[in-house]
Amino acid sequence: MEREGDQHYGQHADFVAAMARYMPGSTLHHGLACGSRTVDKTAADGRGLVWPMAGSDLIPTLTIAERVGDLVRIPSVNPLQAGPTSGDEGEVALSTWLAERAADLGADVTVDDVVDGRNNVYARFQGQTDRVITVDVHLDTVGVEHMTDPAFDGRIEDDRVYGRGSVDTKASLAIVLSVLEEMRASGEQPVPTLNVVGTVAEEMGGLIGAAGYRDWLQEHGSRIDQMIVAEPTMCAPVHGHKGGVGLEVTVHGHAAHSSKPHLGQNAISGAARIITAIDAEQERLDSIPPPTAVGNGSVAVLEVSGGVARNIIPPHCGLFAGRRCAPGEDPDLIFEQLSELVRQAAHPLKTDITLANGFAAAAFYQDPDSALVQLLAELAGTAPDVASYGSNALQYAKVASEIVVFGPGSIDQAHQAIEWIDIAEIDKATAIYRTLLRT
Numbered sequence: 001m002e003r004e005g006d007q008h009y010g011q012h013a014d015f016v017a018a019m020a021r022y023m024p025g026s027t028l029h030h031g032l033a034c035g036s037r038t039v040d041k042t043a044a045d046g047r048g049l050v051w052p053m054a055g056s057d058l059i060p061t062l063t064i065a066e067r068v069g070d071l072v073r074i075p076s077v078n079p080l081q082a083g084p085t086s087g088d089e090g091e092v093a094l095s096t097w098l099a100e101r102a103a104d105l106g107a108d109v110t111v112d113d114v115v116d117g118r119n120n121v122y123a124r125f126q127g128q129t130d131r132v133i134t135v136d137v138h139l140d141t142v143g144v145e146h147m148t149d150p151a152f153d154g155r156i157e158d159d160r161v162y163g164r165g166s167v168d169t170k171a172s173l174a175i176v177l178s179v180l181e182e183m184r185a186s187g188e189q190p191v192p193t194l195n196v197v198g199t200v201a202e203e204m205g206g207l208i209g210a211a212g213y214r215d216w217l218q219e220h221g222s223r224i225d226q227m228i229v230a231e232p233t234m235c236a237p238v239h240g241h242k243g244g245v246g247l248e249v250t251v252h253g254h255a256a257h258s259s260k261p262h263l264g265q266n267a268i269s270g271a272a273r274i275i276t277a278i279d280a281e282q283e284r285l286d287s288i289p290p291p292t293a294v295g296n297g298s299v300a301v302l303e304v305s306g307g308v309a310r311n312i313i314p315p316h317c318g319l320f321a322g323r324r325c326a327p328g329e330d331p332d333l334i335f336e337q338l339s340e341l342v343r344q345a346a347h348p349l350k351t352d353i354t355l356a357n358g359f360a361a362a363a364f365y366q367d368p369d370s371a372l373v374q375l376l377a378e379l380a381g382t383a384p385d386v387a388s389y390g391s392n393a394l395q396y397a398k399v400a401s402e403i404v405v406f407g408p409g410s411i412d413q414a415h416q417a418i419e420w421i422d423i424a425e426i427d428k429a430t431a432i433y434r435t436l437l438r439t
């Protein structure tokens with residue numbers, strides 16, 4: 001069943017009609033609202049970005065690198081990290097461009113409105129077999145206001161492509177589309193049926209883009225055999241990373257004149273007992289031998305706010321505790337247990353406790369001996385690895401049989417004041433995808 005907001009089309013003409021419906025009163029190529037932004041509008045909206053279709057030769061790596069630069073020039077900063085340089089239009093221009101490009105390459109394309117007009121794009125390329133691979137590429141980037149290098153110029157210099165999103169994670173998108181284009185030009189169908197999926201809201205906002213794709217799959221009764229979540233891993237197949245549970249806690253005390261503390265109940269003192277208890281819990285977690293290469297769970301208090309004035313016993317104190325979950329840990333159980341720990345520590349003060357982001361994410365863990373991990377390791381000449389960061393993989397356990405986080409370039413260059421990707425990594429990942437789609 002299609003949800004309201006879905007658009008589905010198989011050919012370009014249908015696509016144009018669908019987009020015209022999707023964005024009433026506008027045409028496809030000029031359909032995007034332009035807000036204030038300090039970058040060039042033509043590039044920013046993806047207008048005029050037409051990649052000439054390949055001939056029968058392989059697309060040169062330098063051309064693919066230039067395409068990564070083209071995608072950098074379509075800003076797609078997560079709206080939660082918007083600022084004067086980025087504008088607040090989010091992923092819309094990139095998702096619109098991706099839908100059009102994928103349709104031009106022969107995909108069945110669905111545009112899925114996740115939230116506030118921010119669209120996931122699901123592009124299905126029919127393969128020779130019914131084995132289904134999804135490559136999930138998050139469309140958003142982190143903010144750019146802290147950058148010391150031009151955010152969106154996408155220049156090539158020193159055998160690198162520069163700009164926000166170059167390594168995290170637009171390179172994977174340019175590469176996969178280029179390989180599909182080469183195959184189409186030579187009349188080849190991929191061996192697996194391939195979904196190229198662009199998701200919104202990975203960098204911030206509770207992974208609701210990936211959750212939207214997961215829900216869409218479940219509504220359509222679909223399962224994915226092999227899921228590649230695109231992130232910069234230096235082409236190593238990442239088979240595990242931690243999940244997370246966040247607790248938002250308010251401690252309720254009782255206000256009194258600060259000269260008579262015995263008449264009040266100090267909420268900050270209650271929060272202090274909670275912090276001490278959580279630090280002790282962290283020490284306990286740290287003493288457990290880690291069951292997998294992903295390591296142990298951990299917990300820390302990360303934010304505190306409280307107090308109303310310097311002559312009042314504080315009646316309220318808020319704090320945020322972040323818990324990283326290791327593989328095998330049940331995040332719902334963790335939330336219950338931590339909540340109990342917080343309540344006992346605060347006693348006799350009362351607490352309100354809510355689950356941050358509305359969901360508790362179990363760790364992502366894929367057996368390193370599984371087929372996709374082994375294949376990617378072999379093709380890349382890398383060893384299976386684990387990551388310290390999280391990804392969209394946290395949302396896909398129920399809909400994918402195998403999940404791997406994989407992509408060119410290093411996470412060390414992601415989110416930085418200067419972001420770049422080595423062209424050699426683009427070359428390596430391109431070769432891997434050329435083989436993967438023929439396997």
Ligand SMILES: [Zn+2]
Nearest residue numbers: 138168169231
């Ligand atoms: Zn990323």
